[in-house]
Amino acid sequence: MFDVIQSRLANLGIxxxxxxxxxxxxxxxxxxxxxxxxxxxxxxxxxxxxxxxxVGATVDIENAKKAAQICAINIxxxxxxxxxxxxxxxxxxxxxxxxxxxxxxxxxPQIANGASDLLVNVLGEAGKHTRSAVGVSxxxxxxxxxxxxxxxx
Amino acid sequence: MFDVIQSRLANLGIxxxxxxxxxxxxxxxxxxxxxxxxxxxxxxxxxxxxxxxxVGATVDIENAKKAAQICAINIxxxxxxxxxxxxxxxxxxxxxxxxxxxxxxxxxPQIANGASDLLVNVLGEAGKHTRSAVGVSxxxxxxxxxxxxxxxx
Amino acid sequence: MFDVIQSRLANLGIxxxxxxxxxxxxxxxxxxxxxxxxxxxxxxxxxxxxxxxxVGATVDIENAKKAAQICAINIxxxxxxxxxxxxxxxxxxxxxxxxxxxxxxxxxPQIANGASDLLVNVLGEAGKHTRSAVGVSxxxxxxxxxxxxxxxx
Numbered sequence: 001m002f003d004v005i006q007s008r009l010a011n012l013g014i015x016x017x018x019x020x021x022x023x024x025x026x027x028x029x030x031x032x033x034x035x036x037x038x039x040x041x042x043x044x045x046x047x048x049x050x051x052x053x054x055v056g057a058t059v060d061i062e063n064a065k066k067a068a069q070i071c072a073i074n075i076x077x078x079x080x081x082x083x084x085x086x087x088x089x090x091x092x093x094x095x096x097x098x099x100x101x102x103x104x105x106x107x108x109p110q111i112a113n114g115a116s117d118l119l120v121n122v123l124g125e126a127g128k129h130t131r132s133a134v135g136v137s138x139x140x141x142x143x144x145x146x147x148x149x150x151x152x153x
Numbered sequence: 154m155f156d157v158i159q160s161r162l163a164n165l166g167i168x169x170x171x172x173x174x175x176x177x178x179x180x181x182x183x184x185x186x187x188x189x190x191x192x193x194x195x196x197x198x199x200x201x202x203x204x205x206x207x208v209g210a211t212v213d214i215e216n217a218k219k220a221a222q223i224c225a226i227n228i229x230x231x232x233x234x235x236x237x238x239x240x241x242x243x244x245x246x247x248x249x250x251x252x253x254x255x256x257x258x259x260x261x262p263q264i265a266n267g268a269s270d271l272l273v274n275v276l277g278e279a280g281k282h283t284r285s286a287v288g289v290s291x292x293x294x295x296x297x298x299x300x301x302x303x304x305x306x
Numbered sequence: 307m308f309d310v311i312q313s314r315l316a317n318l319g320i321x322x323x324x325x326x327x328x329x330x331x332x333x334x335x336x337x338x339x340x341x342x343x344x345x346x347x348x349x350x351x352x353x354x355x356x357x358x359x360x361v362g363a364t365v366d367i368e369n370a371k372k373a374a375q376i377c378a379i380n381i382x383x384x385x386x387x388x389x390x391x392x393x394x395x396x397x398x399x400x401x402x403x404x405x406x407x408x409x410x411x412x413x414x415p416q417i418a419n420g421a422s423d424l425l426v427n428v429l430g431e432a433g434k435h436t437r438s439a440v441g442v443s444x445x446x447x448x449x450x451x452x453x454x455x456x457x458x459x
Contacts, residue, residue, distance in 0.1 A: 024415035025422040026437035030399050032341060032458045035185060037400045040438030054409065093183050094190045096301065098440045103207065106295040109177035116178040131179035132193030132301040134251045135291035138441035142412040148402065148438040152185045188338060246336050247343045249454065256360065259448040262330035269331040284332035285346030285454040287404045288444035305338045 005086045008122050019081045020044040020074050023140055029082045031153070035093070036082060038149040041074040042140060043067035052142040056105025059144050068097065068114030071147040075115075076122060083153060091152040092119055092129035098146045101135030108133045115147055158239045161275050172234045173197040173227050176293055182235045184306070188246070189235060191302040194227040195293065196220035205295040209258025212297050221250065221267030224300040228268075229275060236306060244305040245272055245282035251299045254288030261286045268300055311392045314428050325387045326350040326380050329446055335388045337459070341399070342388060344455040347380040348446060349373035358448040362411025365450050374403065374420030377453040381421075382428060389459060397458040398425055398435035404452045407441030414439045421453055 009016065022028055022039060030037045043050040043066075055064035075095075080086050097112035112133035119127035139146045162169065175181055175192060183190045196203040196219075208217035228248075233239050250265035265286035272280035292299045315322065328334055328345060336343045349356040349372075361370035381401075386392050403418035418439035425433035445452045 022437075024437065024439065025419045025426065026401075027434050028436065030397060030434075030436045032397070032399045032456075033186070033339070037436045037456075039400075039436040040440070091183060091185070093185045094192075094301075095179075096438070098438070100441075101291050103290045103443075106291055106293065108291065108293045113178045120178065128180050128183075130181065130183050130190045130192040131175075131177065132249070132251070132299060133177065133293055134193070134289045134299060135253075136440045137256075137290045137409045137443045138407050138412055138414065140412065140414045140439055146438060146440060148400075150185075150190075186339070244336060244338070246338045247454075248332075254444050256443045259444055259446065261444065261446045266331045273331065281333050281336075283334065283336045283343045283345040284328075284330065285402070285404070285452060286330065286446055287346070287442045287452060288406075290409075290443045303338075303343075 005122060012121060014073060016077050016080050019077045028078050034152050036151045036153045038075055038078045040146040040148045041071045042143040042146055043070035044074060045070060049141060049143050051144040053144060054100045054102050055111060055144060056102035061110060064111045064144050065114035067145040068111050069118050071145050072115035072118040075147060075149050079151060088153055089123060089126050089151050091126050093150045093152055094130045096148040097131065097133040098136045098139060099133065100139045100144050108135050111145065158275060165274060167226060169230050169233050172230045181231050187305050189304045189306045191228055191231045193299040193301045194224045195296040195299055196223035197227060198223060202294060202296050204297040206297060207253045207255050208264060208297060209255035214263060217264045217297050218267035220298040221264050222271050224298050225268035225271040228300060228302050232304060241306055242276060242279050242304050244279050246303045246305055247283045249301045250284065250286040251289045251292060252286065253292045253297050261288050264298065311428060318427060320379060322383050322386050325383045334384050340458050342457040342459045344381055344384045346452040346454045347377045348449040348452055349376035350380060351376060355447060355449050357450040359450060360406045360408050361417060361450060362408035367416060370417045370450050371420035373451040374417050375424050377451050378421035378424040381453060381455050385457060394459055395429060395432050395457050397432050399456045399458055400436045402454045403437065403439040404442045404445060405439065406445045406450050411441065414441050417451065
């Protein structure tokens with residue numbers, strides 16, 4: 001199982017980064033029974049946001065979707081740091097994708113799919129999850145996407 | 154118990170529809186221990202949104218509240234599809250009601266009550282839940298309401 | 307443990323108020339196994355909102371942060387009413403901080419820190435939590451902050 005995930009990551013050209021530090025006075029992960037809660041992940045790459053601004057205004061679909069992918073990679077980084085390896089994820093239970101969006105931009109699902117597809121592509125069946133996706137007015141540091149996660153481990 | 158719920162549904166004139174298909178690359182329900190997570194439900198009736206647009210702008214209170222009711226009916230549809238029958242819902246634990254709202258429209262609770270009342274009217278004590286209700290800038294496909302749910306089964 | 311918390315509350319000059327009543331047809335708390343879910347708490351003081359309006363527009367950072375602190379105090383009030391005393395909180399698992407914000411206001415984390423810091427200052431290690439913080443277009447009754455919580459008890 002571990003090897004399968006590593007090989008998928010390699011095929012996708014993804015390396016799991018260092019975890020992103022919290023941008024406030026909270027912690028990154030908390031276990032509750034068999035559930036792992038992960039703080040809202042931003043599209044941070046080496047501590048810098050991949051995109052800022054609102055999709056439908058200053059950010060286009062392609063870049064917003066990439067931002068969601070980075071959020072998902074950061075979710076995996078948090079899980080790996082907490083669990084030791086990604087094979088210990090039994091199931092991604094739920095993600096809530098908050099997308100900073102102009103009120104006229106309605107294709108929120110396409111942006112969130114950037115994260116959802118990545119989780120399934122890396123974790124297989126264990127990556128399938130329930131989801132809410134909503135357009136919000138603004139995110140921390142003007143990030144374009146933030147994703148909250150609950151997993152079963 | 155099953156009969157009670159069926160009779161309430163009949164009295165309310167509600168028939169549980171087919172489940173709404175995901176509008177992105179996620180699944181509709183995931184079980185985690187005794188908890189059932191249900192993806193954000195939209196006010197879809199036979200695959201078509203009952204209302205689009207923002208309450209306080211192009212959607213009035215009455216229609217937004219109806220949209221919330223439809224979300225709740227779709228939540229029940231998901232639960233029934235997963236559990237076989239609604240009597241297996243031990244407790245609706247939490248709903249988060251996302252309401253696409255003009256920033257000047259502040260009566261978000263009245264819209265969310267459309268869903269909350271329906272859950273209690275159908276499920277009785279088991280339908281009582283905690284709730285967050287927030288006004289967001291835009292929802293998938295310009296839906297007026299989206300509701301995320303966690304139940305105990 | 308109980309005394310430690312009481313003494314921290316005294317040092318901070320905080321007295322736990324009566325619980326805030328729901329502003330809609332939902333309940334304030336639900337237990338699910340070892341988890342306690344608490345409905346979105348608003349910055350209500352004696353039934354009146356401390357602040358209304360959006361941070362970055364009509365509300366400044368200091369007042370929005372105070373609003374988040376009041377939300378956290380109301381979270382503690384709900385937990386105390388449900389559990390008898392705050393020492394029964396094993397861990398605050400997650401908060402989601404919804405901040406009514408002008409789309410140009412990006413320092414959402416600073417507002418949410420008002421709540422996060424208070425929880426840790428009162429509960430110590432048990433107050434540490436995962437967090438999502440997002441800027442939304444409008445909150446119930448034009449509140450500036452609303453915070454949803456899951457705790458382990």
